[in-house]
Amino acid sequence: MAQPTVSPKGKKSVLSTILSWTIPALALVIAFNTEAKAWAIRGLMEVGFFQLHMSADTAVAALPEATAAEDVVFRDGSGNSVSLSSLKGKVVFINFWATWCPPCRAEMPSINTLYNKFKDSSNMVFIMVDVDGKYEQSNRFVKQNNYNFPLYVPASAIPSSFLGNAIPTTVVLNKKGKIAMRHEGGADYGSAKSEKFIQSLLND
Structure with a gap:
């Protein structure tokens, strides 16, 4: 019996659906969780944000x-x-x-x-x-x-x-x-x- 296949368009639709739920969920976690907020800020520090401008x-x-x-x-x-x-x-x-x-x-x-x-x-x-x-x-x-x-x-x-x-x-x-x-x-x-x-x- 032939296995069902998913078209490229279908794969994109599934991925889009996953992202549409994942990104807001992640945003909510960061918004309401102290450690998640700290993790996000720390990540920005590591890429050059929050640098002290002092000489x-x-x-x-x-x-x-x-x-x-x-x-x-x-x-x-x-x-x-x-x-x-x-x-x-x-x-x-x-x-x-x-x-x-x-x-x-x-x-x-x-x-x-x-x-x-x-x-x-x-x-x-x-x-x-x-x-x-x-x-x-x-x-x-x-x-x-x-x-x-x-x-x-x-x-x-x-x-x-x-x-x-x-x-x-x-x-x-x-x-x-x-x-x-x-x-x-x-x-x-x-x-x-x-x-x-x-x-x-x-x-x-």
Whole structure:
């Protein structure tokens, strides 16, 4: 008995039907799933979007006019507090984030990459701040994703010069405790440009 065949036109129709259902379904998943959104944003980062437009030379030149860091206190999971005033003489990378925030999740791998490049420097400090103050929840997320950067929650008010109405927000302080960079929104911090910028502050 002859086997039924599908004409090229029929194959195209089947493929078109599959795509007409698959694409909207994928869009819905991305729209309503935090991790799916993060995955989509991370993919855009990998092809060159969300790049930081910063020049080490420009940033260093602008430092004398940078805003002085107000004293802010953060607390780790063991209850130990760290104040920014105690970190003068070091370069401080501060990231404000939350587990429910897709762009926060998207930039985490790149921040972890940057952290691992500089974690052995005695003059470099990373402070990853869960703005919701839910240390246990954020710590579970960090461990599940095998990140090894240090995690904190706020232990004082966060000034608007650091954190406005958007997360993620990243603030980098120079050794004088002044704001050398402030960026709202997700970004790729694992790039050579980011590494060069941090190194320029360490060398200053």
